[in-house]
Amino acid sequence: MAKILAIYGSKYGSTKEIVETLAKELENLKLITPAEFVREDKDYECVLIASGIYAEEIHPEIVNFVDKNERWLKQKKIILLGVCLAGQRGISYLDKLKKKLGSCIIWVGMAKGRLILNRLGEEDFTMMKIFANKVKMPFIDRDFIDPEELLDISSQINTIMKV
Numbered sequence: 439m440a441k442i443l444a445i446y447g448s449k450y451g452s453t454k455e456i457v458e459t460l461a462k463e464l465e466n467l468k469l470i471t472p473a474e475f476v477r478e479d480k481d482y483e484c485v486l487i488a489s490g491i492y493a494e495e496i497h498p499e500i501v502n503f504v505d506k507n508e509r510w511l512k513q514k515k516i517i518l519l520g521v522c523l524a525g526q527r528g529i530s531y532l533d534k535l536k537k538k539l540g541s542c543i544i545w546v547g548m549a550k551g552r553l554i555l556n557r558l559g560e561e562d563f564t565m566m567k568i569f570a571n572k573v574k575m576p577f578i579d580r581d582f583i584d585p586e587e588l589l590d591i592s593s594q595i596n597t598i599m600k601v
């Protein structure tokens with residue numbers, strides 16, 4: 439039986455790509471979206487929950503999944519990973535999830551993601567434009583995915599899994 443169940447919410451693919459990259463370094467990991475979850479997945483000893491961040495919020499599918507599965511999730515070792523442009527500076531975007539899951543969380547962190555404007559839906563394009571204006575960030579394509587950062591994250595997770 440694999441050791442880590444990784445559940446991700448990714449609107450535009452960078453969170454998926456990031457978790458796939460981590461999966462290459464982490465032993466025994468099964469990667470799914472909330473829609474692919476089956477009852478047997480509750481047998482994993484550790485659950486990595488990864489989400490892209492949109493207007494400072496977690497992906498709605500992840501919020502729903504955690505709401506519905508809070509009880510058994512709280513009996514597992516939980517790893518929380520957020521993906522956003524702000525990277526580690528956006529750690530507070532995970533506060534609601536952290537509060538909800540509490541002491542079962544063994545690791546929390548952020549990875550820097552990617553934004554390609556012409557891939558965004560109309561609503562997200564407008565939302566992102568407002569956000570960029572609010573934080574005085576240039577409204578341009580960004581690819582901050584950093585392989586070294588991902589190696590560091592996977593090594594931290596491997597270490598914590600050995601404890």
Ligand SMILES: Cc1cc2nc3c(=O)[nH]c(=O)nc-3n(C[C@H](O)[C@H](O)[C@H](O)COP(=O)(O)O)c2cc1C
Pocket residue numbers: 447448449450451452453454490491492493494495521522523524525528550551552553554558561562563565566569
């Ligand atoms: C509508 C929208 C809102 C966003 N809001 C934020 C934000 O509040 N803070 C931030 O750092 N990045 C923000 N981003 C950037 C995303 O977090 C980043 O592009 C991430 O890599 C997206 O993950 P995905 O490709 O898996 O969907 C936003 C992106 C979109 C499309």
